[in-house]
Amino acid sequence: MKKSNIDAVIFDLDGVVTNSTPLHSLSWKTMFDQFLKNQAGKTATPFREFTHEEDYLAYVDGKPRYTGVKSFLESRGFNLPFGDPSQEPGQESICALGNLKDQLFNQMLTEQGVEIYPSTIELIHTLKDSGIPLGLATSSKNAARVLDITGLSDLFQTRVDGIVSAELGLEGKPSPDIFHKACDQLGAAYDRSVIIEDANSGVEAGYRGHFGLVLGVARENNQDELELHGADLVVEDLKQINLSDIHNWFAEDGQSKGWSIEYHSYDSAREGTRETLCAVGNGYFCTRGAMEEIPATLDENYPGTYIAGLYNSLESNIGGRTVANEDFVNSPNWLPLTFRIGSGDWFNPGKAEILKFHRKLDFKTGLLTRTMIICDQNSNQSRIQSTRFISMADPNLAAIEYKITPLNYEGTITVRSELDGTVTNLGVKRYRELSSTHLLPLIEGGEGPFSFLSVETNQSKIQIGLAAKLQVLCGEDLITPDFHVNTIQGKVATIFEVEAHSDITICVEKVVSIYSSHLPDTKDPLTKARGDIQRCGSLRDILDLSINEWKKVWDRIDLKVEGDRPVQKMIRLHLYHSMLSLSSHSSKLDVGIPARGLHGEAYRGHIFWDEMYVMPFFDLHFPDAARAALMYRYRRLQTARQAAKEGGFNGAQFPWQSGASGGEETQSLHLNPISGKWGADFSHLQRHVSLAIAYNLWNYYWITDDQDFLINFGAELFLSICQYWSNLAEKHPRTKRFTISGVMGPDEFHEENPGSQEAGLVNNAYSNLMAVWTFNRAFLILDTLPAAEKETLLNSLGIESDELGKWKEITSMLNISLSEEGILEQFQGYFELEELDWEHYKTTYPDIHRMDRILKSEGLSPNSFKVAKQADTLMLFYNFTESTIQSLIAQLGYQPPEDLLARNLHYYLPRTSHGSTLSKLVHSYLAFLIENNELSWTLYQDSLRSDFLDIQGGTTREGIHLGVMTGTILYIYRTYAGLDWTGKFLKLKPKLPPGWKEITFNLSFRGVRYFFKIGGDKIKLKTDSLGPQDISLGQQLVTIQPGNWETISY
Known part of the structure; x- marks a missing residue:
């Protein structure tokens, strides 16, 4: 195992090495509650207490003391003077309040001591034994005292704390200054160093600082928050990671993380944003990343599908006036796929007990995957795995692979798949006063594993045709259950039952074709869609072609x-x-x-x-x-x-x-x-x-x-x-x-x-x-x-x-x-x-x-x-x-x-x-x-x-x-590449930002494809031209010969 790919590991103190969060939180609360009660008395307004969840984590955690005071006060509408750091507690200034908090914290520290995290200390010793330099970077001005009390001072080769920051004029988190300073003192390159933090402001500082690994420690059940603010990896405790994991990150995992976004919890308040970011599509149509089992719930879940150029106009009565508005039509929903155990409720993630959740969008392949472990009211646990894509190779095809694995039960599982044309346009709250029903049902039906649906927009008269087919596996065996097709106007459902056994996976493959009549040569979109479904290969065949097409796309556009x-x-x-x-x-x-x-x-x-x-x-x-x-x-x-x-x-x-x-x-x-x-x-x-x-x-x-x-x-x-x-x-x-x-x-x-x-x-x-x-x-x-x-x-x-x-x-x-x-x-x-x-x-x-x-x-x-x-x-x-x-x-x-x-x-x-x-x-x-x-x-x-x-x-x-x-x-x-395409030939004047080592990309200009690798002082160039091509680099004109990479200093 080589250790040379890690230059240093920098630890935050509170929440990572020591558990002084309760002391900090209590001292903040004591100080602020005293202030808030005084203000409430002066203004005859209700007192609203300072809380750990809503205030400590949001406004003060991880920040320098005075910054935290200012941040919280502004959240409550108070605008106090900054004051002077030498001010004694008792005055109404940011510094005086901060000093009171510090006084209270030190009293509690003396009286109660501070807890340390054994798993952190174990990791620190492992790193030291491997010869990896260690640093401590914290906003606390009490760091030296805490380390002395806990006997941890000798574990770190450098310490950048609140006192050092004040002396050197370093900005507090989320600025990366203190982490940069710690690395500088250890002679460590930022992109080869690890930052370990538990606060949002801390991981954001790591994000901003271009560090090799930003490791978040989710002590507050805040994994998604830490990832959102820039953590590369998140663990609940450092016992979940070891030195080998860190080495692997630098060797392999760090690169793969650049190809995806991931979420580790279901958060209904943020689901709408995540559905947008986890969309799949191909330029002809696009489907939001809503979960297959959840119907539209307006402000939480919204499974919209949109076809390029498909509009419809309606009139609405607003304030006594008739106004016409053209909408981007929410097309029929092809996603619905859910199940129930026995005679229980149909599974809906928004109403279930979720034991584990992971969702990932892979940019490289266009695949949206989700894994959940859920528990119903009868304590039945199931693992749900969903994989979804819209083909980049065939613009009309999409598919879902949906797996159900009983973990502790046996019995009948009923599966329901739908095509739903009863959808409306309600995705934007401020438009909901306007008319929103754009689709009229034409025909719906099906037989066996096949189903179909056709609708028409009620003004623009554009028809949309969908067809779907299902394939079911139990374990490794392809099975043919008794499919029942149920229809109501504008919707078709295919329902079947499977006898489930513990740890045996039921896999449902759903392939869908979508056409619209505003496409060239598509007068009858339903016939086209049904023909596609009869002729297309398996889900795996469609996926392989799509991944191959995405590879061609990325070969052209990747930066x-x-x-x-x-x-x-x-x-x-x-x-x-x-x-x-x-x-x-x-x-x-x-x-x-x-x-x-x-x-x-x-x-x-x-x-x-x-x-x-x-x-x-x-x-x-x-x-x-x-x-x-x-x-x-x-x-x-x-x-x-x-x-x-x-x-x-x-x-x-x-x-x-x-x-x-x-x-x-x-x-x-x-x-x-x-x-x-x-x-x-x-x-x-x-x-x-x-x-x-x-x-x-x-x-x-x-x-x-x-x-x-x-x-x-x-x-x-x-x-x-x-x-x-x-x-x-x-x-x-x-x-x-x-x-x-x-x-x-x-x-x-x-x-x-x-x-x-x-x-x-x-x-x-x-x-x-x-x-x-x-x-x-x-x-x-x-x-x-x-x-x-x-x-x-x-x-x-x-x-x-x-x-x-x-x-x-x-x-x-x-x-x-x-x-x-x-x-x-x-x-x-x-x-x-x-x-x-x-x-x-x-x-x-x-x-x-x-x-x-x-x-x-x-x-x-x-x-x-x-x-x-x-x-x-x-x-x-x-x-x-x-x-x-x-x-x-x-x-x-x-x-x-x-x-x-x-x-x-x-x-x-x-x-x-x-x-x-x-x-x-x-x-x-x-x-x-x-x-x-x-x-x-x-x-x-x-x-x-x-x-x-x-x-x-x-x-x-x-x-x-x-x-x-x-x-x-x-x-x-x-x-950063300094590219100018406004002249007869391309011009380059690179200026990479600090920390960037190289950017690689290619593009086409006037029929010639140019390939660039731009480093700090050298550029590698290549073209696919059959003849030489001129390019301007700074003040020099360079002629690139065809076929070979040429290296030029600048």
Whole structure:
């Protein structure tokens, strides 16, 4: 056994080595209860005690003392001065309260002593005997005293405690400072060191610190909490792990953990989020990770299945008004599969006693597995094992392997499998006042192991056909039970009985085929589905083909990060869900890129400008899918022209929310969940969505060199968008400058100027400069087209020389506002708005992401304040280089400063509430560009874990945020790899973050696939080209010969 793969093991003190948690918890409680009683007496309000479960674990456990005081006080709405660490107890300051807690703890420590964990001491001795350096890192300022009392001082070669932290200015957990310092003192590499912690803040510090193994000790039955905050492995006690296990982790297990997410308990409150994150799919359809046995229970479990591009519109009566809303249809549920023992109840995990639970999503294979041991009211114990997948090889097939093993009983087990077409759209709470029944039953039936179901949407008249077949094994033997098929309108159930014996497994294999009539050449989806089920092979055959196809996908998209396993896991989670939302199967479909993936009903499955954050990934990896997304827009060009015409314009006005028809699907009313009131919604004025389409089109063309698309479809689409924006621009008779009004920028908090009688803004900087860039690119496209095609296109669109002249004039005379300080004014009049009292709102509300809703609930308007939901003006610097923005501004006759980006970032970032998941991603990128690496990294980490931790107000349960998921992948390409694909050849300027050793990926650019291995000072490059390819690396131009890896220093 080699010990060289472990440099050091760093232990937390309390909860890991010693059990002083009861003393700490009691001293915190004594101090805070005294304070809270005093406050209750002063304010004549009820006293609410400090508790271990709700307060100690959530706000103070593992944190430095004063940080813990501040954290808890803020949770109760108290805002005390910090004070001074020398203050004596008795004063009302954070330091005084913290010092009182310390005084109480020391008294208890003297009187009662402290318990140690024998299993921890045993592991420590094993590690020492193996020559592995050991350290102690704790927030406690009493660590030395505790170690002396327990006689453990000599076990650790270094100690970084609260006193050391104060002397050195180290940040407390969840910052990794104290762990980094302990490793530094031992000469240990972070990625070869182990952190052992029991607190959420501690494992999060380990996560942030890029350590080789973060081991959580779940003393509080908090295994899932520790994993959620970054623990790689979790045990209830250190007797469950040994040195060999740690060595194996570094040798093998650590790599495999980067391919999956796992949960070890059933938590009904978080089940909705986990169902989203554990979805399976293939780009044609996607099914949430709900358990097979549980029906929809709205706020807990929601087994939705969604087919790309399948919409239906209904009318609803809201507040006396009739409104029409198009929904992303919740398609028939193919999952239901459960059992009962004897005449007992049908098994439902939400109502059962669960003795053991484990659920795992494997990104590499697309397999969702679950193992449970349950106990019924008669003390019968059963092991349930479920394996589910949707085929990546055949877009219409899915399957479940469901195993039941009696552990202590024998008797009759009855199994029930269903296809359920009675489902409705109730997955988003705020939509539940709207009409939600979209499916009408057509036919249901079956015979023997076969069943089928057909439904039709009641407005769009799209038919959905499902067929299923069952195969049953008892032990190793294939059996043919007596199948009974029961039907009610819209639902079919297949029921059978098996005589069960203890420890003999009953295995049910359920294979399902799903078709819809909005697919090409699918007029009769039920016939197609039934044919598939008759012809398809076994579940194992289907699975093997799917796994093989997933391997091909991962060979193309995988982004390997050596030196940061937590980031690696999140990156692969995001890659996986990106492929569930759009894949090569999409190339055969008429579908766009829904902002929330195919994972739920949020945003009604509509397509927004979020495509901008997603499209380049598919341009670089699956250009056929990217082209399909652009063809979705092209096929709705006529609808966009009609929308422009109805507004009095030429060209194409694409909708902010697009669905089946390409018409505007944005609600005219929107529910404010804070106030409970419905208000007008002007977000349809975000006309910049058309500019995003033009931007996506150009990027696709440039990256793929798809001349056929540009000539036959793309140029017409692009120029139609230019026609519309040319019409929007009005020339001032005196200044000769053009103004664009009546539009909104990306910041949805601002819909109009205060006091204005009309919705929309004037001269939004983002929209105007994007329009200038679009007109510039239009002339490049016209120069690219063959002469005959160019003339034909211009004639068909009615674009004459005067119109082209106006476009050219707009590119030099469009209005923007640039202050003397070099700040681009977000829109005309923005600088006159009121400043927001950010500190007031941060202390008043626990979550200020949606400041618009908060202000409206107070009778105020976000239109009156300098507050943004997300990047607006700054979004320009995400789309283009700083030099490009400076050139556009100069083209308009203004003089931008050299540090244009830095000035604008410093101005707008403090005025942004990050009400969109996309916001932190954009600001992180911009912080990287100005070399504010700490801010960039912090914001990127927030983006990377936003859906996994569900930080955006519990919205992940309604669907993933596809833009931020795919955007985090492109972020690494653009920042740490320094990749730029906007020129004639690829450019690289790598800058790996601290701790990262190498990133490996490949992509396709202009018909050539490039393979990269980027290290700290060297790059390995290879292409699949038949000839040499040029690539820019920093300041040097390098020619890569075909076939072989080339190593280049930088």
